Amino acid sequence: MHVWSSSNQKGGVGKTTTVVTLGGLAAQGGERVLMVDLDPHGSLTAYFGHDPESLERSAYELFREGVAGREAVESLLLPTAVPGLTLLPASTALATLDRQLGRREGMGLIVSRALAAVEGEFDVAIIDCPPMLGVLMVNALAACQHLIVPVQTEFLAIKGLERMRHTLGMIEKARGLSVPYTIVPTMFDRRTRASVDSLRTLRTQFSERIWRSAIPVDTRFREASRRGLPLSHIDPAARGVEAYRMLLDDLVALEGAARRRKEAS
Ligand SMILES: Nc1ncnc2c1ncn2[C@@H]1O[C@H](COP(=O)(O)OP(=O)(O)OP(=O)(O)O)[C@@H](O)[C@H]1O
Ligand SMILES: [Mg+2]
Structure with missing residues (x-):
């Protein structure tokens, strides 16, 4: 099973x-x-x-009960309405975790264990992170084999990326191994100077970690979220979908290469 995490401490980046x-x-x-x-x-x-305010059971249960059996x-x-697409939901109770058990031993590996328990049931797991550092992000980083860092193509977002890089450095030290990551420029609008300039800056400053392309601004993402379906299931030929298709292919290829390197060593 591939495990990817979509993380950035900055909010609203995609x-x-x-x-x-x-x-x-x-x-x-x-x-x-x-x-x-x-x-x-x-x-x-x-x-x-689903309403995260009223859901009775969510990922919070993993932390509260400390359970990780398959059942x-x-x-x-x-x-979900999409065949093959399943959700482990969040509820607002997750917000209390840092206060409750942030410092308890072993709390960083809860999600890794839960995913290991359903390893045989899924081919890919993709984790959505909150825009802040805490026990949840630490869990996501520990569980994933590859990190996707979406970054909006605007200057403030690039500044925020420095903070994210620092966090990753800290976590890498604690984990004792590095988390490979790919920076994915998002909401790219080639008609605006700000977008074009910030993409160029990203490519210079993060040359090794930056994805070769960018996700364009596509208003249809908002429409898709209103309809509760992935855009791929509303308009498979949308520009935004084409870009994510290329990203998916690249991520799969990257992981294949990493696996082959590991096997060869
Ligand atoms: N490529 C895009 N083009 C146009 N709109 C987009 C694009 N990507 C995301 N959006 C829109 O931008 C908004 C923020 O996106 P999203 O919720 O994915 O960001 P986020 O990083 O998860 O935010 P948060 O930190 O609040 O969790 C949403 O309304 C979404 O529909
Ligand atoms: Mg979000």
Whole structure:
């Protein structure tokens, strides 16, 4: 099972859109996909029609009960209208975790264990992170093999990326191994100077980690979220979908290469 996480400490950069669209595309390609909502705001959960305020069971249960058996994890999963696309929802209770048990031993590996328990049931798991550092983001980073860092192509967002890089450095130290990541420029509008300039800056400053392309601004993403479906299932030929399709292919190829390197060493 591939495990990816969509993370950035900055809000509104396209993290949730990335999870939904990659998830939709992978499901369309016949993969069994699990989307994991670790954001207490539950935007991903709300996207698929569930209310994170009133859900009785969510990813919060993993932390509260400390359970990670296959059946226990499966009992938290919700189907979506898209065949092959399953959701582990968030509820607002997740917001209390840092205060409750942030410092308790072993709390950073809860999501890794839960995913290991359903390893055989899914081909891909994609984790949506909250825009802040805390026990949830630490869990996501520990669980994933590859990190996707969406960054809006505007100057403030690039500044925020420095903070994210610092966080990754800290976590890499704590984990004792590096988390490979790909910076994905989002909401790119080639007609605006700000977008073009910031993409150029990103390419210079993060040359090794930056994805070769960019996700364009596409107003249809908003329409898709209103309809509660991945854009891939509304308009497979939309510009935004084409870009995410290329990203999906690249991520799969990257991981294949990493695996081959590991096997060879
Ligand atoms: N490529 C895009 N083109 C146009 N609009 C987009 C694009 N990507 C995302 N959006 C829109 O921008 C808004 C923010 O996106 P999204 O919710 O994915 O960001 P986020 O990083 O998950 O935010 P948060 O930090 O609040 O969780 C949403 O309304 C979404 O529909
Ligand atoms: Mg989000």
